[in-house]
Amino acid sequence: MRRLLSFTAIALAGAALLAGCGGSDEGELTIYSGREEELIGELIDEVAEREDISIDVRYGETPELAATIREEGGNSPADVFFSQDAGALGALASEGLLARLPADVLETVPARYRAPDGAWVGTSGRARIIAYGPDVRASELPASVLELTGPEWEDRLGWAPTNGSFQAFVTGMRVSLGEERTREWLEGMVANGTQSYADNSAIRDAIAAGEIDAGLINHYYVAEAKKEDPDYPVDAYFPPNDIGSMINVAGVGILESSENREEALAFVRDLLTPPSQEYLAEGELEYPLVPGVPVDPSLSPLSEIPDPGVDLSSIDDLEGTLKLLQETGAL
Amino acid sequence: MPPGLVLAGAVIAAAAAVPALYLAIAIADNPPTAWEAIWRSRTAEMAVRSVLLAAAVAASATALALPLAWLTVRTDLPGRRLWATLATLPLVIPSYIGAYLFIAALGPSGALQDILQPLGVERLPSLYGFPGAWLVLTLFTYPLVLVMVRGALARLDPQLEEAARGMGRSSAEVFRTVVVPQLYPAIGAGALLVALYVLSDFGAVSLLRFDSFTREIYISYTASFDRTGAAALGGLLVVLTVAILYLYGRARRRLDYHRIGPGPARPPRAVALGRWRWPAIAFCAVVVLLALVLPVAVLVYWATKGISSGLEASELLADAGHSLLAGSLAAVVTAACALVVALLAVRGSRAGAMIERVSYSGYALPGIVIALALIYFGIRVAEPLYQTLAMLVFALSVHYLPLAVGTSTAALLQVSPRSEEAARSLGRGPLSVFRTVTAPLIRGGLLAGAALVFVYAVKELPATLLLAPIGFETLATEIWRQTEYGFFEAAAIPSLLLLLISAPPLYLLSEKGVAT
Numbered sequence: 001m002r003r004l005l006s007f008t009a010i011a012l013a014g015a016a017l018l019a020g021c022g023g024s025d026e027g028e029l030t031i032y033s034g035r036e037e038e039l040i041g042e043l044i045d046e047v048a049e050r051e052d053i054s055i056d057v058r059y060g061e062t063p064e065l066a067a068t069i070r071e072e073g074g075n076s077p078a079d080v081f082f083s084q085d086a087g088a089l090g091a092l093a094s095e096g097l098l099a100r101l102p103a104d105v106l107e108t109v110p111a112r113y114r115a116p117d118g119a120w121v122g123t124s125g126r127a128r129i130i131a132y133g134p135d136v137r138a139s140e141l142p143a144s145v146l147e148l149t150g151p152e153w154e155d156r157l158g159w160a161p162t163n164g165s166f167q168a169f170v171t172g173m174r175v176s177l178g179e180e181r182t183r184e185w186l187e188g189m190v191a192n193g194t195q196s197y198a199d200n201s202a203i204r205d206a207i208a209a210g211e212i213d214a215g216l217i218n219h220y221y222v223a224e225a226k227k228e229d230p231d232y233p234v235d236a237y238f239p240p241n242d243i244g245s246m247i248n249v250a251g252v253g254i255l256e257s258s259e260n261r262e263e264a265l266a267f268v269r270d271l272l273t274p275p276s277q278e279y280l281a282e283g284e285l286e287y288p289l290v291p292g293v294p295v296d297p298s299l300s301p302l303s304e305i306p307d308p309g310v311d312l313s314s315i316d317d318l319e320g321t322l323k324l325l326q327e328t329g330a331l
Numbered sequence: 332m333p334p335g336l337v338l339a340g341a342v343i344a345a346a347a348a349v350p351a352l353y354l355a356i357a358i359a360d361n362p363p364t365a366w367e368a369i370w371r372s373r374t375a376e377m378a379v380r381s382v383l384l385a386a387a388v389a390a391s392a393t394a395l396a397l398p399l400a401w402l403t404v405r406t407d408l409p410g411r412r413l414w415a416t417l418a419t420l421p422l423v424i425p426s427y428i429g430a431y432l433f434i435a436a437l438g439p440s441g442a443l444q445d446i447l448q449p450l451g452v453e454r455l456p457s458l459y460g461f462p463g464a465w466l467v468l469t470l471f472t473y474p475l476v477l478v479m480v481r482g483a484l485a486r487l488d489p490q491l492e493e494a495a496r497g498m499g500r501s502s503a504e505v506f507r508t509v510v511v512p513q514l515y516p517a518i519g520a521g522a523l524l525v526a527l528y529v530l531s532d533f534g535a536v537s538l539l540r541f542d543s544f545t546r547e548i549y550i551s552y553t554a555s556f557d558r559t560g561a562a563a564l565g566g567l568l569v570v571l572t573v574a575i576l577y578l579y580g581r582a583r584r585r586l587d588y589h590r591i592g593p594g595p596a597r598p599p600r601a602v603a604l605g606r607w608r609w610p611a612i613a614f615c616a617v618v619v620l621l622a623l624v625l626p627v628a629v630l631v632y633w634a635t636k637g638i639s640s641g642l643e644a645s646e647l648l649a650d651a652g653h654s655l656l657a658g659s660l661a662a663v664v665t666a667a668c669a670l671v672v673a674l675l676a677v678r679g680s681r682a683g684a685m686i687e688r689v690s691y692s693g694y695a696l697p698g699i700v701i702a703l704a705l706i707y708f709g710i711r712v713a714e715p716l717y718q719t720l721a722m723l724v725f726a727l728s729v730h731y732l733p734l735a736v737g738t739s740t741a742a743l744l745q746v747s748p749r750s751e752e753a754a755r756s757l758g759r760g761p762l763s764v765f766r767t768v769t770a771p772l773i774r775g776g777l778l779a780g781a782a783l784v785f786v787y788a789v790k791e792l793p794a795t796l797l798l799a800p801i802g803f804e805t806l807a808t809e810i811w812r813q814t815e816y817g818f819f820e821a822a823a824i825p826s827l828l829l830l831l832i833s834a835p836p837l838y839l840l841s842e843k844g845v846a847t
Contacts, residue, residue, distance in 0.1 A: 030801070037812055059812070060796045063553035064699055068797050070558065071707040077718065091556035162550055198537040209438075322554045326373065331550065 029055045029263045032069065033082040034062025035250060040082070043279050047270045053263045062088045062164070069097060069255065079258035080267060082250075085164045086115075086122070089253050090313025093119035098253040099261070101268065108272040109289040112307055113249050120313070122249030123271045124280040125287035127305065128169050129236040130244060131222055132214040133207040141237050145216070145244025149188030157194040158203045158215035161331040165200070165218050165248050168312050171321045172246045175309065179324070186328040196330075207234045218248070219299065223285040238300035245305050247287060248312065332679050333761055340675040340682075343668045344689040347729050351569050351692045353704030357562030368560035369567060374547060378567065381544035384464055384536075385529040389522040391469040395618060396476035396521065397514075401506075402611050404484040407601045409608065412842070414615045415481065419841040421622035422474040422783075423833035425790040427534025428810070428826055429471045431819050432626040434458055434538065442629070464541040468529055470622040475528070475734075476521030478779055478840060479741055483517035484510075486745045486775075489599035502602075516583055516744050520737040523579055527572060527695040527733070534792075544568070545697050552699065565700045572695045576688045583744075627830065633823035647809070651828055654789045654805040657720065661727035661788040662836075666781040668728065669735030673773070674765075676736075677743045687736060694733040698793035701730045705798060723798045727788040734787060735780025742776025743769075782840035786833045806832070 033040065037059050048055045058065070058078070066088040069076050081098070083089045092098050098119040106114050106121055113122035130145065142148060148157060160166050173182045195212055197203045203215035204225060225232040238245040252271060254264045270276055277288035285296050295301060311317070325331035358365040368374065402408045403415040424432075436442050438458050458466070487510065495505045533545040544564070551561035604611055672690050675683030693701055705726045709717045716722050746769060754764045792807045799805070804812075806829040813822040 056801045058796075058801050061553075063556065064702075064793065064797060066556060067552055067558060067699075067703055068706055070556075071703050072710050075710050075714070088556065162546070162553065164553065167554055196540065198540065202538070209441075319555050319557075322550075 028053050029080065029260055029267060030078050031055060031057045031080045031082055031267075032065045032078040033057050033059050034065050034084040034088065035082050039284055042283075043271075043276060046279070047267055047276060050275070051263075051266045051270055053266060055267070066091055070095060074257045076255055076257055078255055079260045079264045081253050081255065082123075083120075083252070084250050085168060086120070086249050086251060086312040087164055087168065087318050089115065089120040089251055090311075090318075092253060093117065093313065097256055099256045099258065101254065102265070105265070105269055105272065110291070112309065113289045114251075115253075115313060116311055120251045120253035121268065121272070122251040122289050124277070124284070125247040125249050125289055126165070127219045127238060127287065127299065128165065128244060128246050128248070129217065129219045129222070129238055130214055131204055131207055131217050131234050131236055133210065133212075133235075134233050135210070135213045142239065144239050144242040146185055146242075148194075148214075149185060149192055151192075153192055153214070155193040156213040157189070157192065158197050158206055158212040159189070159194055159330075160197050160199050160203055160217070161325055163199055166216065167318065167321050167325070168248050169216070169243070169246055170325065171312060171317050173243050174321060174324070175317070176243055176306070183324060183328055186324065186330050190329045204234055208232065216244070220285055223298070238304070240300070240304045241306055243306060245300055247302075247305055249289065250286075332675065332683075336671060336674060337679070337682065339671045340679075340686045343671055343732075344686040346668075346725070347690045347693055347732055349693075349708055349729060350696055350701050350704040351566075353707050354562045354566045354569065354700070356707070357558050358566055361559040364557065364559045365563035365566075368551070368557075368563040374544075374564065374567070377542060377544045377547045378571070380461075380542065381530055382571070384461065384468070384541070384543065385526040387465050388468045388472060388529045389526040391465065392473035392476050392525045393518055393522050395469065395473040396480055397518070399473075399477055399615065399618065400480035400484055402615065404481050405599065405602055406604050406611070407608075408604060408611055408615070414619070416838050416841045417619045417623060418615065419474045419477060419837055420834060421471050421626075423786055423790075423830050423837055424471055424623075424626055425534070425792075425807070425810075425826075425829070426468065426471050426532055427538060428630075428819070428822075429626055430463075430467050430535035430538040432629045433463070433467050435819075436625055436629050459540040461541055463539040464536050464543075467535055467539060468532065470618075471535075472525045472528055473618075473622075475524045475783070476518065478783070479517040479521035479738065480514055481841070482738065482775060482779060483514050483741060483745065486742070487513055487599070489597060492599070517741045519579055519583060520741045523575065524694075524734060524737050526575065527691070530568060530571070530695045531697050533697050548697060548700070558703075561700075565696055568695050569692050572691055573688060576691055580684060580688065627827075630823050630827050630830075633820040634827055636820065646804075647806075647825060647828060650804045650806045650809045650825065651832055653799075653803050654807065654829070655832055657723055657727065657795070657799070657803075657805060658785040658789040658832075660720070660724045661731065662781040662785040664724060665728045665732055665735045665784040666739075666777050668732060669739045669780050670773075670777060672732070672736050673739035673743050673776075674769075677740055678748065687740070690736050691733045693729045694731070696730075698730065698791060699797075701726055702794040702797040705729075705794070709798075718798060718800055720800060720803065723795060723800075723803075726794045726798050727784075727791060730791070730794065731784045731787050734783040735777070738776045738780040738783065739773060740776075742773040742779075746772045779840050782836040785836045789829060789833055 031044070044055055044057060062084040065081065066083070069078060069081060069092055081089070081092065089098065093115060100118045101121055106118050109122055113125065114120065130141070132141065140152070170182065170186070173185070197206060200217040200221045203217050204221045206212050207215055219236050222234055222236040225234060252268050254261065254268065258264050272290050274290070274293055277290045277293040280286045281288040281293055281296055285299065287295055287299065287302065322331070399418050403411040403418070408414065434441060438444070457463070492505050492509050495509045500508070531545065533549060536543045537546060548561050548564045551557045551564060672687055676687035705722060709722050713722070750768050751764050754768050755761070759767070789805065790807055792811055795805055795808055796811070806825045809825045810822040810829070813825065
């Protein structure tokens with residue numbers, strides 16, 4: 001008993017000590033990143049070196065980090081939010097938590113890849129694709145994602161209705177094709193026995209394992225798999241000039257509460273320069289958003305990808321999508 | 332009850348109530364949205380599904396744990412101490428990893444399917460949905476009940492059974508009418524922990540594609556960034572927890588579980604299994620095979636395939652060190668708090684019972700809610716401590732307090748108040764009585780609680796990601812990092828390391844947590 005008590009005392013003293021050396025105000029810039037360390041850790045290191053700033057990064061899931069910033073209110077230790085998709089940035093912008101970016105930063109990318117109110121800017125794009133496995137013949141590949149409701153695709157498909165990119169895609173469809181057409185398509189997909197998976201990698205793995213023949217995911221999941229194993233049995237198909245190959249943006253915003261505006265701006269500016277954009281284009285096979293940086297040849301060119309003209313960060317639109325998904329039984 | 336103790340209990344209850352308070356604030360922010368979220372038909376549907384799953388898993392976990400407990404404590408099963416440890420070990424496997432391993436091994440396109448294909452088995456039954464969730468969650472939570480019941484069995488006084496036998500009852504009748512009723516508090520505590528854990532689980536059910544209540548909370552946060560709707564659903568979980576606890580409390584009040592006779596309990600005579608030894612061993616072996624050997628085998632296989640994950644040994648060791656640190660601190664703090672709560676709940680009055688109920692309020696909530704609650708309050712009330720290890724330990728303790736409270740109360744219920752009263756009447760003060768009489772008798776329960784908290788704390792992910800200091804990587808966050816693109820193979824080595832550091836406390840739990 002005595003040993004237990006003394007151990008407890010020492011442990012608690014240790015805890016108190018550690019409480020002191022916990023907070024990290026060492027870096028000049030603190031980033032909350034919903035983008036994975038494997039993808040952009042190196043990029044952030046390069047930017048830190050180029051701009052001569054020391055950077056601390058907290059990696060996490062985009063929606064959870066967005067919720068964190070919201071709960072932190074005006075006192076967040078974060079300066080920059082690096083988001084996997086526009087929805088989270090829009091959510092924070094609508095609460096007034098993001099600072100308006102200067103015009104020169106915003107104008108580096110085309111208008112459709114930045115916030116209408118200037119609260120965030122896109123840094124790279126990711127395309128939606130139809131991933132397919134070895135049981136799908138090339139002649140079977142549909143001209144449009146809309147054809148997937150046909151009887152020849154019964155019980156062969158998978159999607160991830162809880163995934164942010166999928167929901168952005170449905171939002172895009174609602175805006176470009178109308179609410180009714182989108183509802184029809186969703187109901188058709190559900191009736192066709194489309195399987196729901198937790199996320200994009202689960203779909204890709206299911207295709208590789210032969211559970212399903214094709215699925216709606218983002219392009220880089222296939223690219224990542226092929227990097228690890230060139231013989232990976234899943235391939236990417238970009239339906240040409242179709243909403244099914246829509247581009248989502250990943251982007252950054254600077255927190256209104258940030259006390260390191262200069263460093264934050266330097267960081268954001270650097271992400272939009274050719275070296276950073278090339279890192280994302282060549283290394284990660286994403287779409288650079290700054291004109292003049294080449295797109296990897298394995299990707300469908302931007303000219304063949306339609307622009308649905310929707311503000312993907314609009315929360316009202318996202319909520320409308322969620323409702324539609326729930327009404328049609330997709331979610 | 333010394334007033335100092337009651338004050339300490341009140342402070343602990345206030346701390347444990349932080350998540351519930353946060354939910355109330357978030358709901359009050361926008362009551363119409365909250366109301367709408369609660370009354371959606373999907374909410375009721377998902378709540379029913381989750382409650383059914385929780386009840387089913389609690390039942391099957393108990394069905395597995397009872398025979399295992401009896402075989403390893405009361406019989407002459409060969410190697411029973413080894414079986415006890417092995418049967419308790421599945422607790423160290425995080426449910427999300429366990430689910431993935433099961434799909435990889437037993438899924439429709441998994442390893443077993445490959446093996447059986449040439450034998451003509453076209454397609455194994457699907458693991459997805461309710462059956463898979465039921466199986467996987469049962470296998471990884473039954474040790475909670477096992478630990479409780481083994482502890483209680485070991486502390487039983489055989490006098491009651493011998494008396495019943497002497498009056499002519501058969502062994503089976505004695506077991507049913509004398510032994511099992513004395514185990515009710517332990518079974519109840521264990522089943523309660525299992526049920527509430529199932530309600531809070533998200534990782535396993537989402538991989539196994541079972542639509543649950545936690546999925547609705549998750550969708551609220553990620554799809555519509557709707558913190559009020561999510562908070563309303565979280566609030567429902569808290570209300571559900573309190574309701575279940577109330578029923579449990581009523582059931583427990585009705586009986587006394589401690590010995591009345593004088594003198595210490597003698598260790599009971601071991602039941603000779605005879606011919607039944609072989610079926611008993613087979614039973615233990617099947618459980619251990621499915622719940623422990625299979626998952627670990629898949630992990631080892633992936634690790635040896637040499638998937639390069641870019642991890643260095645020094646990084647891994649640092650992660651392990653951080654996990655150990657956070658886990659140990661959480662275990663110690665939680666055990667100390669649980670002791671206070673247990674004393675107040677079992678020996679105290681209505682206030683004590685209320686404090687106990689409040690201490691459970693954070694357990695059934697998904698980790699993200701705990702994290703957000705502490706972020707909200709931490710940055711407003713305790714800013715210097717924000718994103719320090721202290722705050723993380725606080726979060727882990729609040730989240731897992733019931734694990735230690737459960738084991739401690741179960742142990743304390745079996746200590747007779749008469750011994751304490753006798754010591755008091757001989758002139759000892761309350762602290763002295765506690766130190767010399769009560770503490771040695773519940774030490775096993777406290778250690779068991781600390782070990783359980785450690786095991787769960789090192790597995791924890793969402794709160795660690797958000798609350799730990801930047802750079803404080805644990806094995807759990809490392810595993811998460813490696814599985815971003817779904818390549819769980821890359822996470823095999825940190826997973827094995829996680830199992831390795833959790834195994835010793837669990838071994839202690841199974842050995843010392845049972846003895847008195």
